[in-house]
Amino acid sequence: xxxxxxxxxxxxxxxxxxxxxxxxxxxxxxxxxxxxxxxxxxxxxxxxxxxxxxxxxxxxxxxxxxxxxxxxxxxxxxxxxxxxxxxxxxxxxxxxxxxxxxxxxxxxxxxxxxxxxxxxxxxxxxxxxxxxxxxxxxxxxxxxxxxxxxxxxxxxxxxxxxxxxxxxxxxxxxxxxxxxxxxxxxxxxxxxxxxxxxxxxxxxxxxxxxxxxxxxxxxxxxxxxxxxxxxxxxxxxxxxxxxxxxxxxxxxxxxxxxxxxxxxxxxxxxxxxxxxxxxxxxxxxxxxxxxxxxxxxxxxxxxxxxxxxxxxxxxxxxxxxxxxxxxxxxxxxxxxxxxxxxxxxxxxxxxxxxxxxxxxxxxxxxxxxxxxxxxxxxxxxxxxxxxxxxxxxxxxxxxxxxxxxxxxxxxxxxxxxxxx
Amino acid sequence: xxxxxxxxxxxxxxxxxxxxxxxxxxxxxxxxxxxxxxxxxxxxxxxxxxxxxxxxxxxxxxxxxxxxxxxxxxxxxxxxxxxxxxxxxxxxxxxxxxxxxxxxxxxxxxxxxxxxxxxxxxxxxxxxxxxxxxxxxxxxxxxxxxxxxxxxxxxxxxxxxxxxxxxxxxxxxxxx
Numbered sequence: 001x002x003x004x005x006x007x008x009x010x011x012x013x014x015x016x017x018x019x020x021x022x023x024x025x026x027x028x029x030x031x032x033x034x035x036x037x038x039x040x041x042x043x044x045x046x047x048x049x050x051x052x053x054x055x056x057x058x059x060x061x062x063x064x065x066x067x068x069x070x071x072x073x074x075x076x077x078x079x080x081x082x083x084x085x086x087x088x089x090x091x092x093x094x095x096x097x098x099x100x101x102x103x104x105x106x107x108x109x110x111x112x113x114x115x116x117x118x119x120x121x122x123x124x125x126x127x128x129x130x131x132x133x134x135x136x137x138x139x140x141x142x143x144x145x146x147x148x149x150x151x152x153x154x155x156x157x158x159x160x161x162x163x164x165x166x167x168x169x170x171x172x173x174x175x176x177x178x179x180x181x182x183x184x185x186x187x188x189x190x191x192x193x194x195x196x197x198x199x200x201x202x203x204x205x206x207x208x209x210x211x212x213x214x215x216x217x218x219x220x221x222x223x224x225x226x227x228x229x230x231x232x233x234x235x236x237x238x239x240x241x242x243x244x245x246x247x248x249x250x251x252x253x254x255x256x257x258x259x260x261x262x263x264x265x266x267x268x269x270x271x272x273x274x275x276x277x278x279x280x281x282x283x284x285x286x287x288x289x290x291x292x293x294x295x296x297x298x299x300x301x302x303x304x305x306x307x308x309x310x311x312x313x314x315x316x317x318x319x320x321x322x323x324x325x326x327x328x329x330x331x332x333x334x335x336x337x338x339x340x341x342x343x344x345x346x347x348x349x350x351x352x353x354x355x356x357x358x359x360x361x362x363x364x365x366x367x368x369x370x371x372x373x374x375x376x377x378x379x380x381x382x383x384x385x386x387x388x389x390x391x392x393x394x395x396x397x398x399x400x401x402x403x404x405x406x407x408x409x410x411x412x413x414x415x416x417x418x419x420x
Numbered sequence: 421x422x423x424x425x426x427x428x429x430x431x432x433x434x435x436x437x438x439x440x441x442x443x444x445x446x447x448x449x450x451x452x453x454x455x456x457x458x459x460x461x462x463x464x465x466x467x468x469x470x471x472x473x474x475x476x477x478x479x480x481x482x483x484x485x486x487x488x489x490x491x492x493x494x495x496x497x498x499x500x501x502x503x504x505x506x507x508x509x510x511x512x513x514x515x516x517x518x519x520x521x522x523x524x525x526x527x528x529x530x531x532x533x534x535x536x537x538x539x540x541x542x543x544x545x546x547x548x549x550x551x552x553x554x555x556x557x558x559x560x561x562x563x564x565x566x567x568x569x570x571x572x573x574x575x576x577x578x579x580x581x582x583x584x585x586x587x588x589x590x591x592x593x594x595x596x
Contacts, residue, residue: 030468030488074510074570105509110445113534141534143445149534163570198537250543251564289567392574 044235077117078102079419081168083175088410097123098175098415111143115155119187124338134231136187145197151208152193154232158206158245159258160184160300161287168417169395172339172353172387175413178379179333179357183302184285187224191235194243204247204256212241212262215312216271216280221325221374224361225281225306228264236270239278257286264306273315280307283331294341296351301334309364317369326363326371333359339387350387357381380404385413394418447540448529450502453515454493457500464491467590480557480581481505490586496525499590501583507533507572514576516583521591522552523580536569539576548576555583 076235080100086093103117117136125131139153156164162171162180166187171177180186194208213228214236220227241262248255261282268275283304290297306312309329317324339353362378385399397415448456456460467490469477477485493500501516513530515524526548528540538544547563554560559581565573 027468030470034488077509106534107510115534143534146537161567165570201541201543202538204538249538249566249568250541251547251566254567291564310583344562346558392570 006343010332024345034193061221074104074106076102076104077420078168079169079417081174081415081417085174085415086412087408088412089408094207103137108370113143115139115141136417137189138232141309147197148195149197150195154189154191155194156298157188157190157210157243157258158196158262159188159243159260159283160186160248160285160302161254161289161298162186163188167396168415169389169393169419172337172351172397173355173383173385173399174397174415175412177335177337177355177357177383178359179302179335180357180383182223182226182361183304183331183333184283185223185229188229189231190241191232191237192240198304202249204249205245206258207244208242210243210262211235211237212239212266213264213281214266214270215264215281215306215327216266216274216315216319217318218266218312218325218327219323222361222376224328224331225283225304228281233329235263238267238269239265241281242362254287256288257284259284265308271315271319273318274312277308277311277315279308279309279312281305294344295337296341296353298337299335301332303330303332305330310366313364313371317366317371321369324369324371326365326373328377329364330362331359331361333361347389347391349392350386351388353384355381355383357383376406378405381409393420427536428498440510443531448515448527450513451513453502453527453529454500457498457515457517458493458495462493462495464493464589466491467586473589476557476585477582481578482583492586494590499587501586502529503579503582504544505575505582507536507539507569507575509533512539512572512575512579514579516548516580518583521584521588522550523548523584525549526576526580528576533572536566536572538566538569539572543577544573545572548580551580551584553581553588557581557585559584 023209047053077099081098082092082096083098084095099119099121101117101119104117105116106114108114111158114258116138118133119136120131120133122129125133132316135154137155139151139155142150143149158164160180163184163186176186187307190208190210192208194206196204196206198204202336209230211230214230217230239262241260243258243260245258246256258280261280264281265274265276265279267343268277271411281304283302285302287300288298306328309327312327316327335355335357337353339351341349341351343350357380359377359379359381363373363377365372380403382402383399385397386397390396395415395417398413399410401410403409451461462563469485469488469490488536497520499518501518502513503516504511504513506512510532512532515527515529517525526545528545531537531540544566549557551561559577563573563577
């Protein structure tokens, strides 16, 4: 068919459609785009189904997709952050690619999905470097309904605010807050299974059974139970733990809490002196976030205990007297934070913030072996800074931190983060 | 398994068994939504996404539209737009009813992600009621976010802006 004949035919056809005043040339231009795209597609080998490719070229196919909830698609997600710290007391400065995380999420069918994240910390991973490569999440979710989902694998424990929502553009400050680092050991994940869902108008519950800590693996006196985490790495699982969380969300408001409890002795698997020692660890938190008229308020309180802490201290000393320290027996802490969005135009959003944190970790001292409370476990931290979002998913940050006890941590920091 | 774990899981198992297999992620078929809005489903109309329109869509979505024609349904000053946008990792399908250049109501029709379903709650979608386009094709109001559903909230806001833009353009074309 000659081009002129085609044009006449198309013009006639378009004339029968609802009139929107769009010219035939414009429509021909669009059709040419469609033809070019179809040509390009026929040249390529067939691609696997992508559930996230929009498909509203033809509404009838959209209906099919919406009903069928296309299967077999894999999405890539990720986030990362870089930071610069200039320490006040020593004058030293460091710059670090703190973390780069990528993940693959796969939909097997309309109910069954896989969620995964792989994290690389500090840019380089080798025997001589500080970097770590780790699986942060790898779990399968089976959705029966919004109210009932089953999950199994390595997943995040729903305690606190930061542990489950820790992408850099979602929190204030170059570094994550210390309460949800040293007391709630973010990013805290365990192997296990759970049930979660939304009930009523905005109540999200999450309960389950997981691996627990192994107190025989404690190797850091300043981070409570954190260094006893197992992170799904050949975890000793003689003792399991249970967790539960309930959060209420509505626009601008989050109120919730969670609890985790499990023995950590692991029958002495990593430290024979803990054989028969329960060393039960329990931790709970309550938190709230409220956003109104540019004001962003957030508060969290958390407390926990480690049973048989004196026996854990003795076990650490028995394993290696040169590195032993007094095990944590109780820990509590909290923070309050306020931010105000002073400028918002397009994607740009600027919010100065202030945060006050309190950390109090008590250790089971053993004076006979010179194992005492570390003074840096009684800390107050003030942070003053600003977040500048250049895009909802990309943020620049700056802050100043002042520690009451450990002055070596006083610092000026710059950072940037992203998520996709 | 510890005794505490057994105590925790026993009532859960009962609750799950009682709930049965529920409706899944499709809350309402788009056809049913359109029919509900108009009483019966009118014939669809088409907005051709010409180059200048595509540029405006890019400014709102941050990416080009993958379709070159957008179907919609309208009667008088009321129009319905079924739109889709990715939240964190999967598409959200939502229906937008626009009356006289303002959003009348919004409904999430299909939600595919495992978290963030809070965007379908009435407390969230009612924030769009009476919203209209302001300068720069932005909404004339702030939409309060939901902690843990940041990207889904962003997707809903972008779709609302798109529905209002398309509504305006469809009228411009008719009356232009």
